[in-house]
Amino acid sequence: MTSERHTVEHDLHEALGGAGCALCALLARSVRRAIDALTYEGVTDVDVRAEIRAARGLCATHGVALRQARQAFGAALAYRAVLGEVLRDLAALPAEPPRGLRRIWRGARRAPLAGRRACPVCDHIGEMQRIYCEGLIQTLQRPGGREQLAASAGLCLPHLRASLASAGDAATIATLRSVHLARYTLLADELDEFIRKRDYRFAREPSGSERDSWVRAIEALSGTPGLHPAAVVDSSPGGTS
Ligand SMILES: [Zn+2]
Numbered sequence: 001m002t003s004e005r006h007t008v009e010h011d012l013h014e015a016l017g018g019a020g021c022a023l024c025a026l027l028a029r030s031v032r033r034a035i036d037a038l039t040y041e042g043v044t045d046v047d048v049r050a051e052i053r054a055a056r057g058l059c060a061t062h063g064v065a066l067r068q069a070r071q072a073f074g075a076a077l078a079y080r081a082v083l084g085e086v087l088r089d090l091a092a093l094p095a096e097p098p099r100g101l102r103r104i105w106r107g108a109r110r111a112p113l114a115g116r117r118a119c120p121v122c123d124h125i126g127e128m129q130r131i132y133c134e135g136l137i138q139t140l141q142r143p144g145g146r147e148q149l150a151a152s153a154g155l156c157l158p159h160l161r162a163s164l165a166s167a168g169d170a171a172t173i174a175t176l177r178s179v180h181l182a183r184y185t186l187l188a189d190e191l192d193e194f195i196r197k198r199d200y201r202f203a204r205e206p207s208g209s210e211r212d213s214w215v216r217a218i219e220a221l222s223g224t225p226g227l228h229p230a231a232v233v234d235s236s237p238g239g240t241s
């Protein structure tokens with residue numbers, strides 16, 4: 001546990017020194033590792049193969065990550081197993097629509113051919129996000145932690161939300177708030193400058209750091225696909241959306 005905490009702290013320390021949201025960077029690495037585990041261990045590991053079979057494959061976003069990993073053999077084995085399940089589901093599909101079909105379709109997991117569990121990579125990212133958010137809160141509670149966050153690129157909005165939800169004390173909430181008020185205000189100023197220069201009267205002015213502010217604004221406010229498990233729609237029976 002102590003060494004795990006040490007690793008999380010070390011990871012955060014490095015990621016806060018990089019470009020962009022530190023949690024996005026760490027979770028992107030977690031996705032790559034999960035995909036590697038799936039394609040290497042999935043060849044031999046019964047549990048890993050069972051998870052992806054039960055989910056009837058990865059979600060679309062993590063399916064793209066699997067394709068990009070280009071582990072053709074591991075992917076072929078995993079998805080051959082998934083296809084076996086889907087073929088069995090299809091063969092067993094009732095000829096008549098079940099009663100109360102509408103109600104059933106509302107909950108995606110209960111829809112025809114739905115998997116029995118969520119995408120295993122989404123689950124893993126949810127767990128890693130919880131671990132890194134807790135690590136960040138602990139970092140902020142130590143001397144120099146606030147300065148480290150303030151010197152970083154700041155968190156994207158989805159990870160700021162997740163961190164605020166993990167923060168249990170007023171001082172940590174105040175730190176997250178003040179650091180991001182400053183970060184997001186800078187971004188707003190750059191967007192204002194970008195928008196001002198679109199006016200024909202100022203269009204001849206040379207562009208500065210604001211030139212890619214619109215890209216950074218999308219990244220900061222929308223986050224990165226596949227790294228925000230909390231945003232996944234609750235598709236469990238009885239889920240509200
Ligand atoms: Zn992020």
Ligand SMILES: [Zn+2]
Binds near residue numbers: 058059060120122123
């Ligand atoms: Zn997923």
